[in-house]
Amino acid sequence: MPGRLLSLVRAAPSSSKFDTFKSHHNSSSNSTSSSSPSQAKAPSTGLLPPYSVEDPSTTQRPSANRTKSNESIVMDAFKRHSLGVRHHSDKKHPKSPKVEPQKAAKLSMVVESPPVMFFNSPSTSTGAIISGQLMLDVTEPHISLDKFEMRLLAICSTKKPVSQHCADCTKQTTEIHKWEFLTHPTSLRHGVHQRPFSHLLPGHLPATTHGNMASLDYVLSAVATTSNGDKITLQRDMPIMRAIVPGPDKNSIRIFPPTNLTAAVTLPPVIHPIGDFPVEMRLSGIVVNKDDSQTRWKLRKLNWRIEETQKFIAPACAKHANKIGGEGKGIQHEDSHVIASEEVKTGWKTDFENGNIDVEFRAAPNNAQRPLCDMTSPNGMEVKHNLIIEMVVAEEWAPLKKLSQATPTGAARVLRTQFHLIMTERAGMGISWDEEQPPLYDDVPASPPTYQNVTIADYDGSSLSDEEQLHL
Known part of the structure; x- marks a missing residue:
């Protein structure tokens, strides 16, 4: 279409201008040939007429008000049209931000108690106390509440449920405690309203755990229901940790039949996710003496x-219980992986006279593997740790007269043993809530004094006079 328009509006060249240019060219060529007849005439190509050189002083400049040609007018129209379309297509209308409606009130919480820490094993722990303030900030002049409650929930989630797309199989929620702050509908005015809460958590609860197959979390969930049916909610995580107070070291003995080798290992009572721990081991029974020779293990x-x-x-x-044979049953999953390992080739002492090998090394969990603390839950969740030690011993033979000239017999054995480790959080300087004691002054004993061998009886005599009362 643009090509057709250009062809229609294009004007033919003027014949008068061409004739004038031709006559001027002929006159100039004649004058040139007459002045220098020996110079050859340049051949004409026939495509474009030759140009003449004119004096700049005699040449008239075009006026500034020269009108545009029809071709340039059409091109300008097309340019304006294309620019207008492009500008219209590139224009983006900004979307107005979504403004959420302001609620009548909002909830916040301040926990006054320290982080929840259970001391010692679940069977001997006395639990921990949680306390705090639940605050309701009313933004309107007044608000009517029908219910105002908070619950402590234990949420157990699994990554391998019985049914992949079932929310009930993936997550189980158990209510541990419930606080009810209102006994009847109440109207509250504008401002902040505080509600204190406290509870003694039992010590048998398992600690918060995030494993590869399942996780256990504790959540404080508060809900305030208005008279209109609107719910104002707040959730806050309440992590629970357990620390077992260290005791004496554990001594274990392992026997490796059919040989006479015996390993006595000393381990700490507990280990921690961050930090190393010492391991001491003595391997005895490595020497067997005969009449003229000695057999020993190295x-x-x-x-x-x-x-x-x-x-x-x-x-x-309940919907998918028939997949596993009825209600109350489940599918057991187990995952075992290495969280730390090392190979020791030197560092032990060998005493062939007493027949002992003493080994000492330090082991530490790899923090990059994110080790978990030991725990056991009634729902079947369990985390345990084992220390596995493997030793390669080779048999040697030596004469009693020249014990330094030992010869390998070619026999070798791999001694393997494992020990249970208890991984727990560090107790630090914390103590259980029942062992806390209020502060005492230097001169005040722990309890009020008692009167020994003294009997206090009421006075049954006659009434005292005023003077006697004054003396008393």
Whole structure:
């Protein structure tokens, strides 16, 4: 279409201008040939007429008010049209931000108690106390509440449920305690209204755990229901930790039949996710003396590793209970992986006279593997740790007269043993709530004084006079 328009509006060249240019060219060529007849005439190509050189002083400049040609007018119209379309297409209309309606009130919480820490094992722990303030900030002049309550929930989630797309199989919620702040509908004015709460958590609760197959979390969930049916909610995580107070070291003995080798290992009572711990081991019975020779075992290499075992029983909801044979049953999952390992080739002492090999090394969990603390839950969730030690011993023979000239017999054995480790959080300087004691002054004893061998009786005599009362 633009080509057609240009062809229609294009004007033919003027014949008068061409004739004038031709006559001027002929006159100039004649004058040139007459002045220099020996110079050859340049051949004409026939495509474009030759240009003449004129004096700039005699040449008239075009006027500034020269009108545009029809071709340029059409091109300008097309340019304006294309620019207008592009500008219209590139224009973006900004979307107005979404403004959420302001609620009549909002909830906030201030926990006054320290982080929840259970001390010692679940069977001997006395629990921990949580306390705080639940605040309701009313933004309107007044508000009517029908219910105002808060619950402490234990939420257990699994990554391998019985049914993949079932919310009831994936998550189970258990209510531990409930606070009800209103006994009847109440109207509250503008301002902040505080409601204190406290509770003694039982010590048998399992600690917060986030494993590879399942996780256990504790949440404080507060809900305020208005008379219009609107609900104002607030949720806050309440992590629970457990710390077992260290005790004496554990001594274990392992026997490796059919040989006479015996390993006595000393381990700390508990270990922690961050930090290392010492391991001491004595391997005895390495020498067997005969009439004229001696057979002995020599330690070549030692490997140790810490394995973490996670177990979980995925329960089924009422809809999918028939998949596993009825209600109250579940699918057990187990995952075992190494969280630390090392190979020890040197560092032990060999005493062939007493027949002992003493080994000392330090082991530490790899924090990059995110080790978990030991825990056991009634729902089947369990985390345990084991220290596995593997030793490679080789047999040697030597004559009694020249014990330094030992000859390997070619026999070798791999001694493998494992020990249970208890991984727990660090107790620090904290103590259980029942062992806390109020502050005492230097001169005040822990309890009021008692009167020994003194009997206090009421006075049954006659009434005293005023003077006697004054003397008393």
